[in-house]
Amino acid sequence: MTTVRYIDCTALMDTLLGAHPEQRAAMDVFVGDPDPARLADLVRDASIVINGHTSMDAALLAAAPRLRSIIFLGSGPGSYIDLDAAERAGIAVHRIVNYGDRAIAEHSFALLLASARGVATMDREVRAGVWSPAEGMELGGKTLGVIGLGGIGREMVRIASGFGMKVLAWSRSGVDPELPCEAASLDALLARCDAVSLHLALTPETRGFLGGERLARMKPSALLVNTARGALVDEPALLDALHAGRIRHAALDVFDAEPLPAGHPFTSLPNVTLTSHAAYKTREATERLLAAALAILDDERRRLAGAL
Structure with missing residues (x-):
């Protein structure tokens, strides 16, 4: 039986x-x-x-x-x-x-939009009785870097391109010429892009993939989105970059420890948008x-x- x-x-x-x-x-x-x-x-x-x-x-x-x-x-x-x-x-x-490729890509782009326009910050302020319209950033015409071109990364490329963004992409296995994006080296992508979205699998080789040295290559005005795995990013290095204003905003759905512990430094930073590992949940x-x-x-x- x-x-x-x-x-x-x-x-x-x-x-x-x-x-x-x-x-x-x-x-x-x-x-x-x-x-x-x-x-x-x-x-x-x-x-x-x-x-x-x-x-x-x-x-x-x-x-x-x-x-x-x-x-x-x-x-x-x-x-x-x-x-x-x-x-x-x-x-x-x-x-x-692949069951959640579209759902996760849509959530990734929603986080990108929310971070570009300060949606979470304004929501908190309005609820607290503070009326402070924030100056945002338009995404049309900006450059998005997509790191990792599995099913989710490929969907993210298509969504961003359809939204009017220029897309640079990097993948260990190469970039499909049929995708509406330009292949770039990792260093060039980090340096040129107005926003970066991570879509790598977590392996021993990719743990801590986005560490302090690579984060330092990003524009100070850049946005970072991670809906893949928290451990892809060196969390202390990201916190340092956010505190110092070396990255404009991080939008995160995944973390080293989940659920995110109460009082975690991310929760007190105004330039961070957080969701609860929900990108796949539709x-x-x-x-x-x-x-x-x-x-x-x-x-x-x-x-x-x-x-x-």
């Missing part, structure tokens, strides 16, 4: 599962992120785990002898699952990519994510049934 447990299910995903009654009935669903004791109980006798965004360390995996497959609902399972431990235990870890993206997850689940059920 294949026991399927879905952990850290969101309320929206639980609602959408209602359109798939047979598959919903064949799994145990835990809405929310379980505490460690409950998580251990849920995983202990599971064959397949669908994991929203719950951490699964080596000890947890070692205590789940029947577990053969984890379907991670996102593109970066390594941030939540001990992949080396899973491999040693013979547990296949599946990730889902109903449309969630529907695509669920469809992909259920397709993998069906494949894994067949695979495990054939192995019995």
Whole structure:
């Protein structure tokens, strides 16, 4: 018998599962992120785990002898699952990519607009009874640098180009000549662009990718958007640059530590716009994510049934 447990299910995903009654009935669903004791109980006798965004360390995996497959609902399972431990235990870890490309790119551009016009600052001030119209920056005709051209970066290029921006792009694998952008070296991109948007995967090679030296190459008037992974940016170096006015504004959806700790320095800086790792969260993206997850689940059920 294949026991399927879905952990850290969101309320929206639980609602959408209602359109798939047979598959919903064949799994145990835990809405929310379980505490460690409950998580251990849920995983202990599971064959397949669908994991929203719950951490699964080596000890947890070692205590789940029947577990053969984890379907991670996102593109970066390594941030939540001990992949080396899973491999040693013979547990296949599946990730889902591209389901949120448009959603994340739209959120990235929304952050770019918000930072260019000081939307978050004015919102806070008006709520506090302060009427202080801010002078913003038009994006039409400005130059956006897109770092990383996976599915999200490619969508960001298209959106920005359609908005009337000139786009420079850099990617380790090269720039598709069909995209409406100009290929540039990383140094040239940082030096020339009025705004920079990060869209790299987090790997050992890209951790701290945007450090103090690279941040110093950006214009003092530049905007920085990061909806990829917090650890791509050297956080202390970014804080120093923002404090010193060497970067005009940072718009961030991702952080080294999440949730962002209370009292974090970012929360007290007026030239920072913050969102809560929500770039991928749209109903449309969630529907695509669920469809992909259920397709993998069906494949894994067949695979495990054939192995019995």
